[in-house]
Amino acid sequence: SYELTQPLSVSVALGQTARIPCGGNNIGTKNVHWYQQKPGQAPVLVIYRDINRPSGIPGRFSGSNSGITATLTISRAQAGDEADYYCQVWDSNIWVFGGGTKLTV
Amino acid sequence: QVQLVESGGGVVQPGASLRLSCAASGLTFGSYGMSWVRQAPGKGLEWVSLMSYDGSDKYYADSVKGRFTISRDNPKNTLYLQMDSLRGEDTAIYYCASAGTNYATSSFDYWGQGTLVTVSS
Numbered sequence: 001s002y003e004l005t006q007p008l009s010v011s012v013a014l015g016q017t018a019r020i021p022c023g024g025n026n027i028g029t030k031n032v033h034w035y036q037q038k039p040g041q042a043p044v045l046v047i048y049r050d051i052n053r054p055s056g057i058p059g060r061f062s063g064s065n066s067g068i069t070a071t072l073t074i075s076r077a078q079a080g081d082e083a084d085y086y087c088q089v090w091d092s093n094i095w096v097f098g099g100g101t102k103l104t105v
Numbered sequence: 106q107v108q109l110v111e112s113g114g115g116v117v118q119p120g121a122s123l124r125l126s127c128a129a130s131g132l133t134f135g136s137y138g139m140s141w142v143r144q145a146p147g148k149g150l151e152w153v154s155l156m157s158y159d160g161s162d163k164y165y166a167d168s169v170k171g172r173f174t175i176s177r178d179n180p181k182n183t184l185y186l187q188m189d190s191l192r193g194e195d196t197a198i199y200y201c202a203s204a205g206t207n208y209a210t211s212s213f214d215y216w217g218q219g220t221l222v223t224v225s226s
Contacts, residue, residue: 031210090209
């Protein structure tokens, strides 16, 4: 079965750029989606199909996907960006989530 | 705006059954695939099941296959999850989420607030 690998945690200084990787076999050939989840809240979609931002998501959030790694990038990180972030793909009628990365600002 | 509201969670004993509901509003329910995603306490997200917009296709994670049944009532804008033979490892918050019709490219655009299922003796 397909697996997605994320680091357990990433730290970033206030105002700097955070990069959260998501590794998977040939993930560059798949559509990757990213979700943000704050404590006690439901997940929120922040990037879909590798690079697209839903309406209402700040332009500081961006995504990329190539080879064996997809990356969520958060520029000018703010305290309010502290959350868990999950990548997700579809593979043969299975919807797969990465284990999640806790972002500390 | 889109609202997904789950209900039906609770505390049950191992081996019991429970039926979750997800009431949708603010979207053309019958045009969306719909899914259940769960999150065990302190753990990550786990996809559970998905049903196509018209109910013709159903998919399940191996962990629930044969025990859980997804269904929907489009005129009532409601998604269901029948959970039988519940186990301790099914303890989680269960979220419903909307999906598109192209599974290879669609994300889970909208999420409910979740309903907690606790399986314990």
